[in-house]
Structures are given as C-alpha cells and as structure tokens.
Amino acid sequence: xxxxxxxxxxxxxxxxxxxxxxxxxxxxxxxxxxxxxxxxxxxxxxxxxxxxxxxxxxxxxxxxxxxxxxxxxxxxxxxxxxxxxxxxxxxxxxxxxxxxxxxxxxxxxxxxxxxxxxxxxxxxxxxxxxxxxxxxxxxxxxxxxxxxxxxxxxxxxxxxxxxxxxxxxxxxxxxxxxxxxxxxxxxxxxxxxxxxxxxxxxxxxxxxxxxxxxxxxxxxxxxxxxxxxxxxxxxxxxxxxxxxxxxxxxxxxxxxxxxxxxxxxxxxxxxxxxxxxxxxxxxxxxxxxxxxxxxxxxxxxxxxxxxxxxxxxxxxxxxxxxxxxxxxxxxxxxxxxxxxxxxxxxxxxxxxxxxxxxxxxxxxxxxxxxxxxxxxxxxxxxxxxxxxxxxxxxxxxxxxxxxxxx
Numbered sequence: 001x002x003x004x005x006x007x008x009x010x011x012x013x014x015x016x017x018x019x020x021x022x023x024x025x026x027x028x029x030x031x032x033x034x035x036x037x038x039x040x041x042x043x044x045x046x047x048x049x050x051x052x053x054x055x056x057x058x059x060x061x062x063x064x065x066x067x068x069x070x071x072x073x074x075x076x077x078x079x080x081x082x083x084x085x086x087x088x089x090x091x092x093x094x095x096x097x098x099x100x101x102x103x104x105x106x107x108x109x110x111x112x113x114x115x116x117x118x119x120x121x122x123x124x125x126x127x128x129x130x131x132x133x134x135x136x137x138x139x140x141x142x143x144x145x146x147x148x149x150x151x152x153x154x155x156x157x158x159x160x161x162x163x164x165x166x167x168x169x170x171x172x173x174x175x176x177x178x179x180x181x182x183x184x185x186x187x188x189x190x191x192x193x194x195x196x197x198x199x200x201x202x203x204x205x206x207x208x209x210x211x212x213x214x215x216x217x218x219x220x221x222x223x224x225x226x227x228x229x230x231x232x233x234x235x236x237x238x239x240x241x242x243x244x245x246x247x248x249x250x251x252x253x254x255x256x257x258x259x260x261x262x263x264x265x266x267x268x269x270x271x272x273x274x275x276x277x278x279x280x281x282x283x284x285x286x287x288x289x290x291x292x293x294x295x296x297x298x299x300x301x302x303x304x305x306x307x308x309x310x311x312x313x314x315x316x317x318x319x320x321x322x323x324x325x326x327x328x329x330x331x332x333x334x335x336x337x338x339x340x341x342x343x344x345x346x347x348x349x350x351x352x353x354x355x356x357x358x359x360x361x362x363x364x365x366x367x368x369x370x371x372x373x374x375x376x377x378x379x380x381x382x383x384x385x386x387x388x389x390x391x392x393x394x395x396x397x398x399x400x401x402x403x404x405x406x
Contacts (some may be wrong), residue, residue, distance in 0.1 A: 002201070003201070005197070007089070007107065007404055010077075012042075017401060020044050020076075024048075027396065042079075042081050048069070050065055050069035052271075053072065060132075061132055087188065090187040090192075091106035091402055092104075092185040095181065095183075097179065103165075105239045119208075121213060122379050122385060137219065138225065141184055142403050148240070149208060150242055150245060152377070154204060156203070158241060160196060208376060231405065232278075236403070242377070246394070248392040249346035249352075251344045252344070253270070253342050254341055255363055267360045269325070275292075275301055277299055277300075281365060283349075283350060289302050289303075291365075291366065295355055303320050316387070318386070322387055347394050371390050
C-alpha cells in the first residue's frame with residue numbers, strides 16, 4: 001500500500017504567492033527563465049534556475065550555480081517572503097484551465113515505495129538529468145520540484161477534497177500569466193490528516209509517476225546520502241486521482257524523408273496505413289489515427305489491422321509511429337538522440353506543426369492522439385517502459401508554492 005505523510009511546507013506568505021510561483025524548471029531554458037523572472041526579485045526561478053543571476057553562458061551544472069540557488073533560497077527566507085509551516089499538513093491543490101479543473105493532494109511519498117515499485121514508473125531516466133537534480137537537492141537541502149503522481153479513482157478521496165474546499169477558504173488563489181488558476185488549501189485538522197493517510201494505507205495499493213521521473217529518481221539517490229534525515233526518506237509529490245487528469249498529445253516533426261520524395265514517402269506509408277486527404281488540420285479523434293502535414297497538405301493516416309503488436313506497448317500510437325514510420329521508412333531508430341526528429345507538446349497546437357514545416361525548418365509533421373491514463377497504468381503495471389515523449393500533462397504545477405525541506 002502507498003505510504004504518504006503530511007509535511008511542514010516551506011511556502012510564501014499569502015501576499016507573495018503569485019509572485020513567487022514559477023513554472024517548472026525543466027520547461028524553460030536559461031534565457032526564457034531570465035526573461036520570465038525579469039523585474040521580479042522573488043520569483044522562485046531564482047532558486048530553480050539560479051544561473052539567471054550569474055554571468056551569461058555559465059555552465060549550469062557547476063557548483064557555483066547550486067550555491068547561488070542555496071543563497072537565493074535563504075534570502076527569500078530571511079526577507080520573510082517564505083516561512084515554514086508550524087506543523088505537518090497536507091495541501092489540496094486545484095488547477096483550473098480552459099473550462100476544466102483538476103484537484104490533487106500535495107504530500108510527501110516514501111522513497112522506499114519508489115524503490116519497491118509501489119510507486120510505478122513508465123519512463124527511463126537519463127543520468128545527466130538526475131545528477132543535476134541530485135546536486136540541486138543536496139546543496140539547498142530541499143526538494144523544490146513536485147513529482148506528479150496519479151492513482152486510480154477513489155470516491156472517498158474526492159469526497160474529502162470536495163468537503164474541505166466547501167468548508168474552508170483557499171490559502172492561495174490566483175491566475176498566472178498563462179491563464180491557469182492555482183488554488184491551494186491547507187489541510188491542518190488532525191482528523192482529516194489521519195483520514196487521508198489511512199485511505200492511502202488501506203485502499204490505494206500503488207501510485208504512478210505521471211511526470212517527474214528524474215525528480216523522483218534523484219530524490220531516491222539523495223536519500224541514501226542523508227540516511228539520518230527522516231525528511232530525506234520522503235519526496236515531494238502531488239497525487240491526482242485518474243478522473244482528474246487530462247493527457248495532451250505529444251506530436252512529432254522530422255527534418256527530412258530519408259531521401260524520399262513526397263510521393264515515394266506516401267507510397268511507402270500506404271503499406272501500413274489507410275491515407276485520406278483532409279481540408280482541415282488533423283487532430284486524431286481515436287487511437288491508431290495520425291495526422292500528417294506534408295507539402296502544405298494534411299492527411300489522415302489510419303493504421304491497418306495487423307500492422308502492430310497487440311500488447312501494452314505495441315498498441316501505443318507512439319510505438320506504431322516509431323516502428324512503422326520513423327524506424328522502417330525514415331531510418332530514425334533512436335528517438336532519444338536522433339537530431340532529425342523533434343517533439344512538439346500538444347499545448348502548442350497544430351498551428352505550431354504547420355509553422356515549423358512551412359518555414360522549411362522541418363519537412364513533415366505528425367499529429368498524435370493522446371495516450372490514455374489507462375494505457376499509462378497498463379504499461380506501468382506490466383513493468384514496461386513507454387517510448388520517449390509519449391505523454392504531455394497540462395496544466396502544470398507551479399514551483400515555489402510548496403517546498404519540502406530535507
């Protein structure tokens with residue numbers, strides 16, 4: 001069963017919350033982070049992307065960057081922008097975006113559960129990305145990045161969320177500059193805290209990493225370096241029941257057709273797909289359908305029966321596209337490293353695919369149907385790993401609102 005705990009969050013005083021809150025460190029490069037934090041001395045980007053306060057071009061993996069993150073965090077505490085909760089609490093986090101909302105529980109989850117596969121994974125991690133977060137956590141002695149977990153639906157948990165939100169005011173409530181509304185409630189009543197903890201112990205056998213594999217893996221390794229720290233044996237997570245979540249498409253663009261003309265490429269595609277022209281941009285409405293934008297024209301591709309494996313990985317659209325198009329026709333065998341392939345998150349829309357092809361930067365684009373949350377669960381449950389860039393979750397949690405000190 002899943003082991004979670006309340007924790008004493010390091011968090012901003014109410015009047016500073018919207019200024020402190022920042023987008024996750026891994027969705028911004030250094031230049032974008034510097035621009036976003038310009039004129040805002042208390043943006044949490046000064047902690048998560050501290051190279052923005054150092055000379056341009058600095059190696060972001062040097063100790064100087066991590067030490068700057070440490071001093072910037074301490075400065076926010078010294079200036080009384082941030083304070084640490086008096087007692088361990090849970091936190092309810094609601095995000096509203098484009099007419100829908102999702103509510104999750106901010107808590108700390110057991111590192112031992114991560115090691116024992118009670119917290120299930122669906123993605124490989126890269127050592128260099130782990131090392132960056134390990135160095136960051138170790139230096140500042142805090143986990144600033146939230147690991148986004150999912151669990152199977154549990155009515156009692158959703159009922160607790162609804163009851164608490166109905167009877168208590170949100171501690172934070174603001175609309176970020178990207179239009180996402182963030183609301184956080186502090187759950188400080190012992191009876192409710194105990195009820196939540198026991199629900200997970202008794203009725204939630206596993207949780208699933210939706211986003212944040214590198215943050216979770218890094219926290220697990222830091223915990224081994226700090227065996228005397230009880231706090232380090234847990235890591236910062238927000239857990240969303242499955243019915244609260246929406247996964248967006250994660251689309252692909254390619255630089256060339258491996259020496260083929262447009263006509264030759266389409267001919268080869270006909271071996272695996274039924275192809276129809278479309279007068280409109282193609283947003284696939286069902287699994288095993290794909291949009292192709294090539295030569296100013298949209299096409300609908302439908303995978304023919306029998307052209308893909310009937311197993312949890314084989315039926316994924318990202319697998320079908322990789323095996324039957326990228327590898328077989330375009331000679332792109334490693335999507336993690338091949339520079340001829342790039343990925344475009346669904347939040348950018350189909351217009352971004354057209355733009356990158358029309359500009360000549362890319363030769364063709366593929367629009368995808370999103371992976372379902374059930375497919376994610378099935379893959380993790382069978383111990384399999386998804387192809388890279390399979391899922392895009394939106395909206396994203398903000399850094400800086402709730403930090404776990406270790």
